[in-house]
Structures are given as C-alpha cells and as structure tokens.
Amino acid sequence: MSMPSCRRCTWGPCLPILVCLAWATGCSDPKISAMVFYCDGAGWYSSASSVKAGLRAAGFKGKFDTFSWSAFLGPGHDHLVTARSKAVARRLSRKIEQVQLKDPNRRIHVMGLSAGTAIVLSALEQVPDEVHVNHVVLFSPSVSALRDLTPAMQHVSGQLYATCSPHDGIVKTLVINADGGPGPPAGRSGFRMPSRAGEATQAAYRRVINLPWQPSYVGYDWDGGHTAVTRSKFVKAVIAPRILRLGPHPLDRSIMEQVAIVQTGAEL
Amino acid sequence: MMAWFRAGTSLLMLVLLTAGCAGGKSYRLGREAEQRGDAHQAYDFYCKAAKESPGDGSIAASMERIAPTAATYWHSQARIAGSEGRYSDAWRMAIRCLEIRPNHVEAIQFVDQLEREHPTVVASARQAWLRSGSKSLTVAKSDGVQVASARPGKARPKARRKPSPNPSPQSRSTSPAQNRPKAAKRTKPTPGPRITANRIGDPEKPMPLPPQPKPSPPPENAKPTKAAVPPNDSPTAQKEGEYLVVRTLSKRDKRFKRRMKAVDGIFIKLKDTEEEPDVDLDLYQGDRRVQKIRNLKVGRSKIFRGRSGSWYRLTVLKIHHKSHTVRLGIKAA
Secondary structure, three states: OHHHHHHHHHHHHHHHHHHHHHHHHHOOOOOOOOEEEEEOEOOEOOHHHHHHHHHHHOOOOOEEEEEOOOOOOOHHHHHHOHHHOHHHHHHHHHHHHHHHHHOOOOOEEEEEEOOHHHHHHHHHHHOOOOOOEOEEEEEOOOOEOOOOOHHHHOOEOOOEEEEEOOOOHHHHHOOOOOOOOOOOEHHHHOOOOOOOOOHHHHHHHOOEEEEEOOHHHHHHOOOOOOOHHHOHHHHHHHHHHHHOOOOOOOOOOEHHHHHHHHHOOOOO | OHHHHHHHHHHHHHHHHHHHOOOHHHHHHHHHHHHHOOHHHHHHHHHHHHHHOOOOHHHHHHHHHHHHHHHHHHHHHHHHHHHOOOHHHHHHHHHHHHHHOOOOHHHHHHHHHHHHHOHHHHHHHHHHHHHHHHHHHHHOOOOOOOOOOOOHHHHHHHHOOOOOOOOOHHHOOOOHHHHHHHHHOOOOOOOOOOOEEOOOOOOOOEEOOOOOOOOOOOOOOOOHHHHHOOOOOOHHHHHHHHOOEEEEEEOOOOOOOOEEEEEOOEEEEEEEEOOOOEEEEEEEEOOEEEEEEEEEEOOOEEEEEOOOOOEEEEEEEEEEOOOOEEEEEEEEO
C-alpha cells in the first residue's frame, strides 16, 4: 500500500528537473554554441561591427569576440611590426585554446581583415596539436600569397576562405607583406599552392578556397575595395552561408581542385 | 578669354559625361531587359556594367533589386530541368542561381539533393564547371567580357539551340586534347550540351540556358470554342496523361471558368492571352496572390510552390486567343 505513495514522492520532484535537463541539452541550437574571433585590420578598428551585423542577419547567434591586437601607434606600425609579433598571436591562440578546453564541442571560427590575417594565421600555427577551429575567413589578406598554409590548416577542421580582388587599392600598392613573406599579397590574386607540395600540403590546400571578387558581389556592397569586403550585406550573403554550413558550399572551389584541373591540361 | 572659358567648360562637361557613363551601354541594356521582365538577362547586363565600373552606386542598387528575381528564375529553371531528368542542366542552373544568391537555401538544398541522388552526372557537370572557372582563380588575370548579344531582343533566339539527343556534358570527351578545339568553337551551334559558357556577368563560370520549349501542339481549328478543348484522341490529349491535373480556363468561353483550383491549395486565374500567342496567369493561395506568370508561351513551363511546400510545374498546353481560352497541365516538379 505504501509503494504508490513512495513512488510519487521519489518521481514527483525529479520530473521538472528531467524536463529542464532535456530542454537545456536537447533543444540547444548549434548556432548558439558557436564563437567567432575577429581581428581587425592595421589601424582600422571599425570593420568588426559590420561583420558581426552580417553574421547576425544570417542567423548566427553565437558569441562574437573582437580580438584587439593593435599597438595603437598607427597603421604602419601595426602592419610592419605588430602583425608579425609572435607574442600578440600567442595571446589569440591562448584564447582559442581556452574556449575549446572549456567546451570541446563549441564551433570556433576565426576571421581577420588585412594585416589581422597575419595574426590569425600565426595564432593558428601556435595552438596546441589537439586544438582545432572550424572555419577561417581571411578578408583581403595582406600576407604573402606564397605563404605555406599547411601548418595553420593542421588546426582547421573545415575550410579556409580568403577573399581577393584586383580592384583592391591597398594590397595593390603594398611593398611589404604583413607577415614579411615574399611575393604578392594574397588579397590581390589569392593564395597559391606551394611548389613541390607533399601529401600534407595537398590535403591542406583541398580546404583552402580563394573567393575572388566578381561583378555579382557589387550587389552585395563589395565593389572590390579593401575594407568594403567586410560590409554586412556581403558577409550575410556570401560568407555566412559558408561558415554556418557543416559541409563545403556548392560554389566552393579549392585551390587543389584548380591546380588539378590546370595540371591535367584541361581547356581554360 | 570667354571663348577659352566656354571651350574649357564644354570639354570638362564632356569628360565628366564620358566618365559617368562607364558601363553605360550595359546598364542601359540591363534597364531595358528589366523593363521587359527578363530579370536574368538584366542581371547579366548589370554584371557587365559592374565589371566596367564597380563603384557605381546605381548599378549596385539595380543588381540588389534584380538579384532575387534572377535567382528565382534560375532556380525554377533548375527545378524544371530536374523534373525532366536533365540533372546535369539542373545542377548548372542551380549553381547559376547560387552564383547570383549564394545564400539561396532552396537552391543549396536542391544541389545537395542532386549530388546525393545523381553523383556521376553531377560530377561530370562539376568537372566542366571547374574547367571553365579555373582560369581566373589560379591565374587571376583580368579576363575580357563578351556579350552573347548586344541587342537584348536578339539575345534569346541566339542563345537557343536545337534540342540535343544527349544534352549532358557527359557526352564531352574528358581528354584535354579533344576538349580544346571544342571549347574554341563554343559559339558555333554544334550538337552537344545546351549549356554554354557565360561570358556576361561572371566570365569564368558557365551559364546554363533555359530549357527548350516543347514542340507546339497542332494549330488551332477553325471553330474557336471547340478548338480550345481538343478531342480525347488527339496527340495533345494523349500527352495530358502525364499531368496530375489539366485545367482549361477562359475569359470568353462560358463553358470554362476564369479562375479554378489547381493543386495543393493553389488557384489559377487567367489574366489574359496575347496574339503571339502567350498567356498571363496569376496564382492565388486563397485570396492572396502568390505568383505572377507573364508571357508564357505554348510548351513553356513555370514552377510554383503548393501550400504544403511541394513544387509543381505548370505547362501551357494550348492557347486559343480568339476565345481567350487556355489549357494548362500541372504535375509535380
């Protein structure tokens, strides 16, 4: 006779707790648990808001963290000195590491503009082996197009997107790249596959995608300019669908795919 | 002194006028195409204008305005191609839609579906697409822009080709040596894939063409009202078996209603017919108009979405302009 009442006593308080637990775990939106680290350009501290607005407009509900890396001594100093600083990049890599240690399932995206891309790549090269980010977006990168992205890509589980434009007046006139590397800046014509690439490099460049400026992007406010690439409309229409998606976007064409087509001597 | 001043002012105005008209011709052609209702053509002309003068705000505004319609056009064409079993064309058209609107969710889902269900066909289409696009991505040269037809009125007939027995790019040889001369003769109407490289808006990417119109039904008979409804043993009637629903609407023939229920909560209203002959229709969900269909010719199709979210394809089977009567077939897309 006492059994039913005892059962009521035990299960009664448990039911709301179980419901709360189920709600908290099962109904969480994967977009909420995502996080974006953003590095602004040298001496340009206002692009983060438009990038954030573009992502939010596309449905991104995660945290957006602007990583301040500038020495506030002007764009020249940022570009030539601070962007190459391993210590500054280590600060970002530690932040990424901390977020991942706290929540290993959290999706992390890292983005940068112009010289900020040097910080992004340097930070990715410095994170411990077990730390991975999901996607990387480099807006108008002023690092060398010949830079070997293999070490950075070891810590990227998804794709690395790099925008480039022949109408970019700033990268066109750059004499020294933000990372000090040789060759033209990647923001002009995109990253290039290193010569004599091994298997690891080839695997890495299968996930590196150049996004060259196209006339159709004018409709999304990117006229090919250096900082216009971070306009919210462009981020919403072109960048967000790529990073909010689990697999590659149908329009993605990796550098490796391009190289394979050229190597087979296909008709251009 | 005054003469020099006047001459200088005139020269300055001329220079300003010329500078302001960068991409002017393409922009004008785009406006004309937009006014005609050819959003996809207008978009291509605006793209050309944008390539010539990327910083022009009016071009950007026009592109932003027209992009959803142009993308919807290619998406609907992709759906039609998919329903006809032309998966390679469908994939390219969906990709064209995504090139215009990379965040077009339904086009992304459609591409995913095609890649999942027809991997071999899509793989060859993708290879062809990569081949046509690799040029500017790896070398990043500024490529020349060609317009398929400078006169918008002539653009359509030029782009159309005879239906090919094997429209898939699979028929292309994958050997580079064999590919080269074929690509060089791209503009010639050789039997082969109906998709040609698009050199208007996005020079490095292929632009699919709209599907060919089905062969028109036999010409109308002398009696207008009877001609609108073909006898059951006519070729048109036999064809109608493939449709879920066949409806006849008329503005003048009292036997037929002007507005009828089509399928899945959608009503069709005949707006008008033209002498050309083509037909203007409106689709309603209840009292709310959900889609306008204009200048649809016999044999041409449009897709629409039902209340449940399923896609349907509406095809004009017959038009009798004298009695303002039209026969429509609807099937799942």
